[in-house]
Amino acid sequence: MKVAEIKSNLEIIWMNFDQYKDQIYALRKAVFVDGQGLEDYLMQSPYDNQGLHLGAFHNNRLVSSLSAYIFPPQGKIFEEFELPAAKRRIVQFSRRVELPEYRGSRLAEFLASIAWKKIFETIHPEYFVVGLSDTHSRLRLYYKTFGFSSYKTVETTHGQRHILLAKGEDVLKSAYIRVKKYVQSLTSRYELPPPSLLRFLEEIDHMDYLILGELKKENLYIDSLLFKDELPRLIAQARLLYLIQEPVFNKINHLPPPPGTFLDIGCGPGVYLSAIAQNEHFKGYDFVGMDISKDMITYSSLSYPNIRWIQGNAYDTGFADNSVSVVHAGFLFIHLSNPELALMEIYRILKPGGALYVMDVNDSTFEGPKLIKRMVQKHKDIYEGNRDILNDLPTLAQNQHLKLVQEHSITAKNTGQENEVKVQENVTELGRMYMWAMYVFIAQREEVVEYYQKAEEHYFKNPCQISVQVQTQIYKKEE
């Protein structure tokens, strides 16, 4: 079946098992039993009740589904599959089915990559497991492309199973990066954003699956860089960003009026927030800067003692419900592995009528010569955060009841000249060095340093134009 035909009436959802059980069983029967002549037991799993089930509906009919069983780090499955011991949860992917007429549509692959991506971001299992019978030798190869490797062959009550595991942080991380790319390309193929796992876990009362403890420690930004090397660059960038953003400040008209708390999450060295605090457009708020990094908070406190600085993180801010007027996040969302969880937390702490004010670079708008574009793309491929996140943020925010009410873009560009900074309405021309400074952090990533060096050489030897958009989005929590 053609993509155009499918996408005109396609829906992908996390299915509440009790509600969709009959359709799930009917689909498994059609595919496994009637289609492939396999045994009846495949229709049901003893773990279905506790599983997460993702389904694709075309014209309101379930045409593809996948189940993921979430196991605590001990239990029957460990004996059944002779699995290695674990400290955290493990996840089994199972019963991936697709009606024969949908073969070639990549719907099953879309479901598998969504499930992997969302489960990794939210539950972060210690490892993934699949158990395949001999009849599924092609599927075995397919799973191997996602980092699974053969673990052992075991005898189960239903015959021999080849157990494959995706295990080890490096394996999981590179598989995750790969899966993210699939989700992105299939999302644009079907023009359908993935459904929210977080919302679903809330609905089924399973927020206990969330790996909040790990997420609370995560700092994707600084983990791959050295604070002392990064600090001067970040300070210079914050000053520049403030200049770039000044024309936008006049246009922003959706912030609730002061008094009230203006919380900057991911405040870094505090340069940006302290400049905002002195700007007449933001007069009257009570400013608070928050960053996960102790070094950043120490630096901010020493530099700007008139502002309150707190060490804390975007997933669990410690603020009371409905207590903050404005949450500002500058160059933060690009560095979060679970932006939706941060949105959930921000929604919780915002007062009704409060606003989330996001400002970020969007690398999908990067323009420049091929060699430099390639560097940006290669970095995107390896980065655990997402420098295109502003493309997805409106949908993720909507899942969390935050509505996009205002947007602005400023193009930062250099035309190969050593000009002074020229700030205009929607374009800021940066000097050559300043523009390049927006990308020098890439040099610190070993995996892409080669691409960086070639791009840098090209940039400074051949005067050329490069540009990227710095975008602002304002979201509101309903009154």
Ligand SMILES: C[S@@+](CC[C@H](N)C(=O)[O-])C[C@H]1O[C@@H](n2cnc3c(N)ncnc32)[C@H](O)[C@@H]1O
């Ligand atoms: C690129 S810097 C931006 C700093 C500042 N907003 C600016 O524009 O100058 C990103 C900052 O986010 C912080 N950060 C990363 N993950 C965070 C999290 N989960 N919660 C709070 N801060 C985080 C980093 O420590 C870093 O200081």
